[in-house]
Amino acid sequence: VKKRATLADVADIAGVTMMTVSRAINHKSGVSANMRQKILDIAKEIDYQPNQIARGLATNQTMTVGLVVPDNTNPFFAQIARGVEDQAYESGYNIFLINTSEDTHRELKALDSLWGRGVDGLILCSSRLPNHQLKKQVERFSATVMLNRELKIPTRNVISINLHDVRAAQLAVTYFFEHKRRRIAHISGPANSISAQKRLEGFKIAFTTANIPFDDQLVESSAPTIESGHDTARKLLTAHPDVDAIYAFNDLVAVGVLKYCLEIGKRIPEDIAIIGNDDIPHATIIQPKLTTLHYNQYYIGQLIMRTLVESSMKAASPTTILIEPELYIRESA
Amino acid sequence: VKKRATLADVADIAGVTMMTVSRAINHKSGVSANMRQKILDIAKEIDYQPNQIARGLATNQTMTVGLVVPDNTNPFFAQIARGVEDQAYESGYNIFLINTSEDTHRELKALDSLWGRGVDGLILCSSRLPNHQLKKQVERFSATVMLNRELKIPTRNVISINLHDVRAAQLAVTYFFEHKRRRIAHISGPANSISAQKRLEGFKIAFTTANIPFDDQLVESSAPTIESGHDTARKLLTAHPDVDAIYAFNDLVAVGVLKYCLEIGKRIPEDIAIIGNDDIPHATIIQPKLTTLHYNQYYIGQLIMRTLVESSMKAASPTTILIEPELYIRESA
DNA sequence: TTGTATGCGTTATCAA
């Protein structure tokens, strides 16, 4: 149970004051080359590691960022998290990971605790908070990047990175139209998810654009999981057996849908076509392989983190970044 | 850009000293009920949140733990992480997530930074560090739980939670024997992975136990990914086309193997049987569904975190916890 | 190039 070495310990041994050691450790100027080397040697010798807590208190900089996601188990967010963490590692940051389970109460608690910990930045994915609360929460942080969510009015130090959800849905539906699908359904996401709302919006727009009547009976809502997708597909297809195409909120839901269709003996895509969203690894594992809207989540994760650190350096940053989806046509549609 | 409220601010308004406020905030005794309520009201009023950095410096307790995994994108670790985080949330802790990519250098850096941040506990999954380094690293932390790794000599404040890897391999191979498989191969994991070593050991033991000659030509090593599993299967089956059963290091590898077998027209399980390890969601998504050794990773994650917080309270804790696998027979074997 | 004094926000300890 040995105590950790401090600046003072190193200073004592080196026969100088803490300040000289501090300068040497932090590679600041004002220390002779000899002295610096001597100090560094001693530091290594006695296994000195700067106490980041103390440093954080003194500088008001913690070199930490908070990463808040609905569920790190969802491959989409797992990839995002990995990209964020890798980039954070490159930049010398550590990340706090917090799950919200899409629960606003838990999200609030998450933001409070991150705020209390003095993180230098916040990464908030798919926030479920109502606008006024969100704005208030987010303004406290010195920098934040939101994924799939934006504030009505541009706010200091917050940048939004959004998947182009409206376009995604349009691409899917248009593809269905082109392939003569007549009864096109949508299994949407949670009602309080902005992405879900946008995709539903794009879904409707596609009908309007093509001048085809839209039947809102063919829209059902599902939780973003395989199980829920499966159950919702049953509900939908029981009520409307003539549906011949489904655009699912995401690939998890799509996998559930696909499984259910297979169970009831539908041929895919002959009897029913399915398009998912996100292109998670599941999409290429399942048979038939899922046609889906593709994003490079890992890259997006890196982008998020890079944007966050750069936002504190540059004065003016873009307030919104839009990421275009790409339709990956595989076997399910 | 408003500054955050401090204890002093609350104290000023309340007309008392910081200590009284501190006691009230921390629900400690020694404050009159009236005063306490008044202080709490003021705190809420001016949106006071304790500065955990300062608190950490003063108490030497940060209410944080470090979670180090090879890859949070691997569904196995994603589930573990989720269990850990959920339990941490319950207990009031926040977690630092760090990936190592199975790189010892990066693992070392991860442990250093966590140590510098003064985490109250460390969760180290599948460490790749050699024994002497590992021991040295881990001894610095006030408490650590390791997953799938143990120290030769029991060490103060470190608890190991291990999957029973030897048994897992034995169960797989025994199942193959019972089903008249004759040419049983093993696609092992990374050489420096303890789990990989244990599973290989169990693989061999199963042959010895059954009194059947073991052919080490039928063991190949693979990285723990789908792609690598796929490539390694090609290598193995090209050299040994007569293999009729494969036990894979984990489900990711097994999925790769399965895909390759399908590509070259093998029927599963008629021509070749495949057993994986871990039972990640992929196992039930792929066709045919994977027969595999099952663990409840989410539960294990919770167990890890619970064990960690309890270890600091109880004087004596078990030094090792062993978790039994269960063979889930599905369609691939 | 090196040193001194001071403060970051909180809690521990001892005194009133």
Add this chain to the structure above:
DNA sequence: TTGATAACGCATACAA
């Protein structure tokens, strides 16, 4: 029940 003082480990600002 409340308060004064010191301490946690480091960095900033200024002085030598």
